[in-house]
Amino acid sequence: xxxxxxxxxxxxxxxxxxxxxxxxxxxxxxxxxxxxxxxxxxxxxxxxxxxxxxxxxxxxxxxxxxxxxxxxxxxxxxxxxxxxxxxxxxxxxxxxxxxxxxxxxxxxxxxxxxxxxxxxxxxxxxxxxxxxxxxxxxxxxxxxxxxxxxxxxxxxxxxxxxxxxxxxxxxxxxxxxxxxxxxxxxxxxxxxxxxxxxxxxxxxxxxxxxxxxxxxxxxxxxxxxxxxxxxxxxxxxxxxxxxxxxxxxxxxxxxxxxxxxxxxxxxxxxxxxxxxxxxxxxxxxxxxxxxxxxxxxxxxxxxxxxxxxxxxxxxxxxxxxxxxxxxxxxxxxxxxxxxxxxxxxxxxxxxxxxxxxxxxxxxxxxxxxxxxxxxxxxxxxxxxxxxxxxxxxxxxxxxxxxxxxxxxxxxxxxxxxxxxxxxxxxxxxxxxxxxxxxxx
Numbered sequence: 001x002x003x004x005x006x007x008x009x010x011x012x013x014x015x016x017x018x019x020x021x022x023x024x025x026x027x028x029x030x031x032x033x034x035x036x037x038x039x040x041x042x043x044x045x046x047x048x049x050x051x052x053x054x055x056x057x058x059x060x061x062x063x064x065x066x067x068x069x070x071x072x073x074x075x076x077x078x079x080x081x082x083x084x085x086x087x088x089x090x091x092x093x094x095x096x097x098x099x100x101x102x103x104x105x106x107x108x109x110x111x112x113x114x115x116x117x118x119x120x121x122x123x124x125x126x127x128x129x130x131x132x133x134x135x136x137x138x139x140x141x142x143x144x145x146x147x148x149x150x151x152x153x154x155x156x157x158x159x160x161x162x163x164x165x166x167x168x169x170x171x172x173x174x175x176x177x178x179x180x181x182x183x184x185x186x187x188x189x190x191x192x193x194x195x196x197x198x199x200x201x202x203x204x205x206x207x208x209x210x211x212x213x214x215x216x217x218x219x220x221x222x223x224x225x226x227x228x229x230x231x232x233x234x235x236x237x238x239x240x241x242x243x244x245x246x247x248x249x250x251x252x253x254x255x256x257x258x259x260x261x262x263x264x265x266x267x268x269x270x271x272x273x274x275x276x277x278x279x280x281x282x283x284x285x286x287x288x289x290x291x292x293x294x295x296x297x298x299x300x301x302x303x304x305x306x307x308x309x310x311x312x313x314x315x316x317x318x319x320x321x322x323x324x325x326x327x328x329x330x331x332x333x334x335x336x337x338x339x340x341x342x343x344x345x346x347x348x349x350x351x352x353x354x355x356x357x358x359x360x361x362x363x364x365x366x367x368x369x370x371x372x373x374x375x376x377x378x379x380x381x382x383x384x385x386x387x388x389x390x391x392x393x394x395x396x397x398x399x400x401x402x403x404x405x406x407x408x409x410x411x412x413x414x415x416x417x418x419x420x421x422x423x424x425x426x427x428x429x430x431x432x433x434x435x436x437x438x439x440x
Contacts, residue, residue, distance in 0.1 A: 167225055170239060175216045183212050185220060191230035195220060199235035202244075202276040244275040245309040252304035255391020257324045260302055260316065262295045270295055272302075277314050285317035301325075304392075320394075326354045327391040333432050334386045335425040336398075340376050348376060350384065350398060357396035359384060366401050367408020374411060375400075383421040385428055402428035 176192055177184035183200060184192040197208065205211050212218070221242065224233035251258060260272040260279060269282040270292050281302060283289035302316040303324035330336070330352075338350035338357065347360040359382075364375050376382055388397035403417050403424045404410050410417050417424070 167222055169222045171220060171222060171234070173218055173220060173234070175212045175214055175218060177214070178208055178212065183208060185218060185234060187220070187232065187234065189226065189230060189232060191226070191232075193220065193222075193232040193234040195234045195236060199223070199237045201236050202240050240276060244277050245307075247275055248277065248304070248314065249307055249309070252307045253392055255303070255324050255327045257301050257303055257321045257328070259299050261299050262297065265293050265296055272300075272316070274314065274316075277312075279314040279316050281316045281318060285319050287318050323355050323394060324391060326352070327389065327394075327396075330355075330386055330389050330396065332386055332389060333425075333429040335383060335421060336386060337381065337383050338398075340378050340380050340382065343372055343378050345372075348372065350382065352396065355394070355396060357384070357386070357398045359398040359400065363387070363397070363399040363401055365408055365410045366404055366406075367411055369411070375414070383418050385425060385432075387432065402431065 171187045171193075173185035173187040173193060175183060176186045180197075182194055182196045184194055187193045197205070200208065200211065218236065219239060220234040220236050221239035222232055223235045223238055226232045258274060260274050262270045262272050262281075264271040269280055269286065269289075272279045272281065279302075281300070283292050285305065286292055286295070288295065300318050301321045302318050303320040304315075305317045305320065306313055306315040308314075336352050336357070338352040340348050341351045341356070342349040347358055347364070350357045350359055361369065361372060364372070369375065382400065383403070384398035384400045385402050386396060387399045387402075388395070390396075400410060400417075401407075403421050405424075
């Protein structure tokens with residue numbers, strides 16, 4: 001029925017139901033046989049040869065009526081098929097015999113050609129490589145000498161372009177120029193060193209031309225290495241500060257008393273100047289700490305309490321200066337007299353006139369000592385030899401055992417030992433010098 005549902009599915013055709021071609025009349029020419037299609041391989045040589053006609057290899061549908069139109073129609077002739085040429089051998093195609101024995105470096109050529117721009121040179125080498133004899137199997141390898149490498153010239157170039165001056169280095173230079181904001185100094189580099197006006201020295205410099213005339217030799221400290229232009233930043237002030245700290249540390253080590261001028265005060269104490277450094281004296285270390293404002297402009301003798309260049313702390317003491325002055329009069333091997341002011345489990349503290357020395361229990365006597373009070377009592381006067389002096393730490397080591405004759409003599413004849421201390425001290429000094437030589 002029309003218009004109802006989907007059409008019926010298509011049924012496969014039975015081969016037996018295929019239409020049979022009509023029978024040909026008797027006496028008619030048979031139909032030409034259809035030949036299978038031919039495959040032609042056309043090469044460039046074939047394209048270049050116009051004299052070879054290309055004729056279809058079989059009759060198409062249009063050819064059948066032509067064959068049937070006349071009895072004398074000739075059968076179509078197929079064009080001759082050129083057999084495909086055999087594949088070329090790899091040896092013939094790539095000339096493997098010519099490159100046998102070559103290394104990768106020989107194939108690539110010099111490094112200058114591989115970096116670019118060497119196509120012309122590479123083209124010039126190609127025929128030479130192709131002309132190589134087939135029997136050649138090896139070539140001489142390149143060596144370092146082929147590059148004309150000169151080690152001395154290379155090192156000289158490095159030295160010539162080496163940066164001059166590293167941070168923290170002290171260099172010598174000559175003043176060559178000046179501007180309003182600094183000074184130019186020749187330090188031997190490819191560009192002069194520049195010293196800002198604020199780094200020209202300690203204190204305030206009002207006239208740079210008078211302070212740094214041209215041609216003046218100067219020693220400076222490198223504070224910043226060279227920039228892109230090769231210029232180095234230098235400083236005379238930083239070098240002066242470094243030298244000042246070194247000198248102050250040496251004075252502290254020696255326990256020296258120095259003279260300073262008070263130039264200011266605050267609630268905690270007074271300030272002063274020492275070797276270009278700012279020093280501070282606490283009120284507790286002043287002899288007149290109650291009225292420390294009146295000390296401005298006065299000169300005081302002070303000793304060192306703390307010297308620290310890293311934190312820029314320089315602390316001084318007027319009271320300790322008396323102790324330092326006393327230390328300056330003491331030396332190893334000297335016989336001193338003092339009074340026992342304190343008894344500790346490890347020995348006696350003896351007042352030597354402003355400074356205290358320690359008489360350790362191991363240095364009292366060579367005999368067996370069960371109790372320190374067997375030797376001396378608090379408040380008793382004694383004589384002893386100095387065996388060590390440390391002004392920086394304020395320490396003095398004393399010894400009475402060196403004044404003995406036989407070990408333990410101090411315990412049984414203390415008065416005799418003390419009375420003959422001067423004479424016995426000469427023998428003890430010789431013994432101390434011998435011990436120092438053996439230790440050194």
